[in-house]
Amino acid sequence: xxxxxxxxxxxxxxxxxxxxxxxxxxxxxxxxxxxxxxxxxxxxxxxxxxxxxxxxxxxxxxxxxxxxxxxxxxxxxxxxxxxxxxxxxxxxxxxxxxxxxxxxxxxxxxxxxxxxxxxxxxxxxxxxxxxxxxxxxxxxxxxxxxxxxxxxxxxxxxxxxxxxxxxxxxxxxxxxxxxxxxxxxxxxxxxxxxxxxxxxxxxxxxxxxxxxxxxxxxxxxxxxxxxxxxxxxxxxxxxxxxxxxxxxxxxxxxxxxxxxxxxxxxxxxxxxxxxxxxxxxxxxxxxxxxxxxxxxxxxxxxxxxxxxxxxxxxxxxxxxxxxxxxxxxxxxxxxxxxxxxxxxxxxxxxxxxxxxxxxxxxxxxxxxxxxxxxxxxxxxxxxxxxxxxxxxxxxxxxxxxxxxxxxxxxxxxxxxxxxxxxxxxx
Amino acid sequence: xxxxxxxxxxxxxxxxxxxxxxxxxxxxxxxxxxxxxxxxxxxxxxxxxxxxxxxxxxxxxxxxxxxxxxxxxxxxxxxxxxxxxxxxxxxxxxxxxxxxxxxxxxxxxxxxxxxxxxxxxxxxxxxxxxxxxxxxxxxxxxxxxxxxxxxxxxxxxxxxxxxxxxxxxxxxxxxxxxxxxxxxxxxxxxxxxxxxxxxxxxxxxxxxxxxxxxxxxxxxxxxxxxxxxxxxxxxxxxxxxxxxxxxxxxxxxxxxxxxxxxxxxxxxxxxxxxxxxxxxxxxxxxxxxxxxxxxxxxxxxxxxxxxxxxxxxxxxxxxxxxxxxxxxxxxxxxxxxxxxxxxxxxxxxxxxxxxxxxxxxxxxxxxxxxxxxxxxxxxxxxxxxxxxxxxxxxxxxxxxxxxxxxxxxxxxxxxxxxxxxxxxxxxxxxxxxxxxxxxxxxxxxxxxxxxxxxxxxxxxxx
Numbered sequence: 001x002x003x004x005x006x007x008x009x010x011x012x013x014x015x016x017x018x019x020x021x022x023x024x025x026x027x028x029x030x031x032x033x034x035x036x037x038x039x040x041x042x043x044x045x046x047x048x049x050x051x052x053x054x055x056x057x058x059x060x061x062x063x064x065x066x067x068x069x070x071x072x073x074x075x076x077x078x079x080x081x082x083x084x085x086x087x088x089x090x091x092x093x094x095x096x097x098x099x100x101x102x103x104x105x106x107x108x109x110x111x112x113x114x115x116x117x118x119x120x121x122x123x124x125x126x127x128x129x130x131x132x133x134x135x136x137x138x139x140x141x142x143x144x145x146x147x148x149x150x151x152x153x154x155x156x157x158x159x160x161x162x163x164x165x166x167x168x169x170x171x172x173x174x175x176x177x178x179x180x181x182x183x184x185x186x187x188x189x190x191x192x193x194x195x196x197x198x199x200x201x202x203x204x205x206x207x208x209x210x211x212x213x214x215x216x217x218x219x220x221x222x223x224x225x226x227x228x229x230x231x232x233x234x235x236x237x238x239x240x241x242x243x244x245x246x247x248x249x250x251x252x253x254x255x256x257x258x259x260x261x262x263x264x265x266x267x268x269x270x271x272x273x274x275x276x277x278x279x280x281x282x283x284x285x286x287x288x289x290x291x292x293x294x295x296x297x298x299x300x301x302x303x304x305x306x307x308x309x310x311x312x313x314x315x316x317x318x319x320x321x322x323x324x325x326x327x328x329x330x331x332x333x334x335x336x337x338x339x340x341x342x343x344x345x346x347x348x349x350x351x352x353x354x355x356x357x358x359x360x361x362x363x364x365x366x367x368x369x370x371x372x373x374x375x376x377x378x379x380x381x382x383x384x385x386x387x388x389x390x391x392x393x394x395x396x397x398x399x400x401x402x403x404x405x406x407x408x409x410x411x412x413x414x415x416x417x418x419x420x421x422x423x424x425x426x
Numbered sequence: 427x428x429x430x431x432x433x434x435x436x437x438x439x440x441x442x443x444x445x446x447x448x449x450x451x452x453x454x455x456x457x458x459x460x461x462x463x464x465x466x467x468x469x470x471x472x473x474x475x476x477x478x479x480x481x482x483x484x485x486x487x488x489x490x491x492x493x494x495x496x497x498x499x500x501x502x503x504x505x506x507x508x509x510x511x512x513x514x515x516x517x518x519x520x521x522x523x524x525x526x527x528x529x530x531x532x533x534x535x536x537x538x539x540x541x542x543x544x545x546x547x548x549x550x551x552x553x554x555x556x557x558x559x560x561x562x563x564x565x566x567x568x569x570x571x572x573x574x575x576x577x578x579x580x581x582x583x584x585x586x587x588x589x590x591x592x593x594x595x596x597x598x599x600x601x602x603x604x605x606x607x608x609x610x611x612x613x614x615x616x617x618x619x620x621x622x623x624x625x626x627x628x629x630x631x632x633x634x635x636x637x638x639x640x641x642x643x644x645x646x647x648x649x650x651x652x653x654x655x656x657x658x659x660x661x662x663x664x665x666x667x668x669x670x671x672x673x674x675x676x677x678x679x680x681x682x683x684x685x686x687x688x689x690x691x692x693x694x695x696x697x698x699x700x701x702x703x704x705x706x707x708x709x710x711x712x713x714x715x716x717x718x719x720x721x722x723x724x725x726x727x728x729x730x731x732x733x734x735x736x737x738x739x740x741x742x743x744x745x746x747x748x749x750x751x752x753x754x755x756x757x758x759x760x761x762x763x764x765x766x767x768x769x770x771x772x773x774x775x776x777x778x779x780x781x782x783x784x785x786x787x788x789x790x791x792x793x794x795x796x797x798x799x800x801x802x803x804x805x806x807x808x809x810x811x812x813x814x815x816x817x818x819x820x821x822x823x824x825x826x827x828x829x830x831x832x833x834x835x836x837x838x839x840x841x842x843x844x845x846x847x848x849x850x851x852x853x854x855x856x857x858x859x860x861x862x863x864x865x866x867x868x869x870x871x872x873x874x875x876x877x878x879x880x881x882x883x884x885x886x887x888x
Contacts, residue, residue, distance in 0.1 A: 034512075038685050041516040044508040045487040047768040049474070062464075063543070067471040069491035081469065088544025089467045090551075119515050139686035140867065174687040174810045181689045184810045223655065253460060253566035255602045255610045312465075355807045357817020357837040357886075361602065361610035366655075366837040366886025368815045385813065388655060388839060390886045426655045426886075 002028035002050060004161075006070065007151045010054060013079045015155060019056035019086070021097045023154040023290060027051045032113045033144035038137070039126050041119065056082050060091035094315035097154045098290030106285040109165030109192060113145030117194045118167070125171060125198040128205075133212045139172040139184065143194070152286050160292070162285045166411070167191045169198050175212040182214040183385070185353060185371045187233065190282035190411030202408040203233055210352065210371060210383075217385035220349070220374050223426040227348030227401065228389060229341060229375070232408035232415035235331065237354040239273065241363050241393030242266060243326065246304070248313035255361055257394055258304065262319075266304045267397035271418075272332040273299040275324040282412030287325035294323040302398075330414045334403025341402050341419050343378040349387065349425060350375055359393045366390035369425075390424040427493050429473070430589055434581030440502045441583045443481035443509065444523055446726060447502060449493055449579045450474070450767035455623075457547055458570040459554045464547060466570070473577075474767040477505035480749075483518030484509060489768040523748045524758055525584045528729040530722040532710075533591045535575070536622040546571060546623065550597070552630040553637070557599070561641050565610065566602040571595070573623055574871065576765075578725070586727030592719065594871060595623040596861055599637055605648045613644040613819060615802075616861040620718045643820055646832035651823065653833045653885045659797035660838070660883055661790045661824070664857040666803050666816065667876025671705050671778045672864070673806040674814035674842035679735050679743075680761070680773045681750035688810045689843070693741045699846030705736040707745055708777040708873075709760060717777035718860030718873030721760065725771035730760030735778075739846075747773050765868040772867060777860075779875030783852025790851045790880045792827040798885065799824050800838065812842040837886040851880035 007026040014022035028050050035043040052075075053066045063086030065078055122143050129136045147165035152158060172186040189201040199205045230238055242258065250256035258266060277283035277293040287293045289310040298306050306322050307313075314321035342350070349372050356367015369387045373380045397420075404417035429449045437447055451473025458466035475498050476489035486509030490497045541549065554569045561567075577591045600614035617633055618626045627633075662670065677683055678690040685691075690698075699705075709730035710720035721730045726748050733745045746754065747762035750773065762771035791799055804817035816838055823830035858875040 037682065040518060041484070041512065042518070043485040043487060043770065044512040045770065046504055046508055047476075047487075047489045049489075049491050049768060051472075051491075062467060064468045065470075066468070069474060069493070085467060085469055085543045088542060088547055090464045090547065092463050094463075115511075123515075137687040139683075172686075176687040179689075179692050181687055181811050183813065184686070249460065249465075249568075252463075252465075253568075253602065255566050255612070257610070316463075355809075355815045357815070357819075357835065358804045360819075360835040361612045364652075364834060368813065368837075368839050370809065370813075385811070386839070386841065386884065388837065388884060388886045390655060390837075424655065 021057040023055040025053040035142040062095040180215040268400035269302040283328040296324040336402040363393035455573040479509040482513035538624040582727035588723030650832040668874030673808040700849040701739040724760040728760040777873035782877040848882040853878040
């Protein structure tokens, strides 16, 4: 799919131009996508691309250039362009490329898409919706097969050859009964094979059913502080503040709330969070800064075990580089069955989608609980609308009350239901 | 092959159904300084050829990164095969798409000499050094330049043709300090808009007054109070009115969202807002002024025209591509846009704004006894129900008609078609922004504009 000789010529050309350190990433990708709109499959899309990313360092100055469709003539221009970009920058001794590692070839996923099966699976999902949920209106639904072959070379001798392919399905839907309309909802899964109906993955069928229930909603009966059971569909929104504050920028600038928290509790002991790029279908083999990716436990029983600094961030801050590039998140299952978790809530909500403003640097947040339910006296009472939830993201993690024994697998992440207390609901 | 100079009409003989052929290249520059260090210094060029074919009621699409004769032919042929392949599974009754024929060119490239990367970095360094020297109370500062040029050349089976080079250049300044409790407090502001860097930014010191205002707001936020959760009288400044127009109304009136079940589908001809509200998705020009994201011909070869969505409070129209215009029995509005060469065009907004009224901002603030003046949005999201949410990063209390303390970052929400009925005052000015990217399957730059409006919304808080 891609020309190894082009990657090697590119690295040679950078070094010959005078760069003291250089990195080349050549990526060839093919994607086949079947898309349905409004219940009908209506688009077959095939895209091909080749992308060449060049990084050069001279006198501690760094620049990067990314372009697609590179010929040998274009390569010479690109190298000159990168020289101009780099030499105009400022020296920073933290700029560097990844250290020497063993040459590796990685491969995962099917060699080619099964287009007939892709069509069958999307038609099956549309039929399932039509048969089981007559008020459900399917919006954009798609299955794609993406294959990506990448070469990662640098002047320290790093040589990674990776091939990765997977299916990805997205379903979006709304329910309408007469003039009553639900909020839209959606889900997506990354899959190694299309061996099961799409609606059987993660929480897909549950979301479809719930959406039909949500055409008629009520407001919560009063403003109160209560519990929130966060579904696997939106737990990522509530982990994002922690994960966003243990990376390069907030740690380099010193603005992170977690800058002194390594080895300290940042969440209730019920939370254990891993990054598993080597295990998940939606993972990766090589980190963005050029290291073989490894799985890592970021939060272990509530204690922060790793920042998410890359090679530059580690050199800049004098801290350890993370062995993962982040993502591919997996939260360990807890011991509380979901039914029992709901039964334990006196007054609260079950939140399936969070539509909120970006939390500020302190972690304060507020937003709307979408596609969500009011819980009263241990039972799901009714679907809600126009309900605002507010709190603090850092406090929310320390206020985890329980983690469910069930989890949903999205291919790019595996998450349980999580009950938290102390949430403002209005 | 030059995107502009390539004769695409010669490939018309390979079209055996309705076909769109597009050459496109997006070029971007990103430079970021964090506390004086260059943490990003990148140029990107992403382009190629795409073709989309409509046959037997379904679409085939293909794209390749090479822009040459063989690639164009292979791409057209692959898109044609894809349409035929899908039609064997899922053919639908043939829809006859409206025939459109136009030829438009627009080029917003600068005529000035281009700055080198070194000069660009030095430009940012002057700004950064000014901030570091003038505002020593900051814990952290960042200055970033973000440019995007989108060059497209389109030819369709109807012999419609368009060339465009749509450019924008932004500088984002972010400042962080700490409050008395030692907690971080941040505020950022993005400057710039349509045009390449040399046309948008002349001298670094031209931004210093705006940076001073940004710092002043940040210092006010150091002592911010939490807003009270609940429904309040507010004045939404123009940036918030713009995102309201885009997110809360705009998305619900895109014809594909209407087909998915948007509540707006039932409201054509009905009063959905105060009669003070007129809301338009402009194609390219308003009162003789070229707008932030000017679209003259869309990516289906349709001459873009303004879509009047709400007129004096009454919902009038939706935004359309060719296919939806057939289903709704109206002319297409030229809203079909693609972000990269490998994206098919979707119904997207262009420059969406609430039109100005007759009130003065000072009078609007003075008319509120107990409420809030909300100025800057962060992110926003809408829904098929027209329920919306925006993050707010800058706002002030209003007490007895006067501005009070700054408030902490919050979120506002409401049901747009209810909330717009609460509008009682609209200011007589209008300002535009094009700093944001709209996300709907793919990203795309959009323009948003608005006056200030007085209304009632739900605030998150304590």
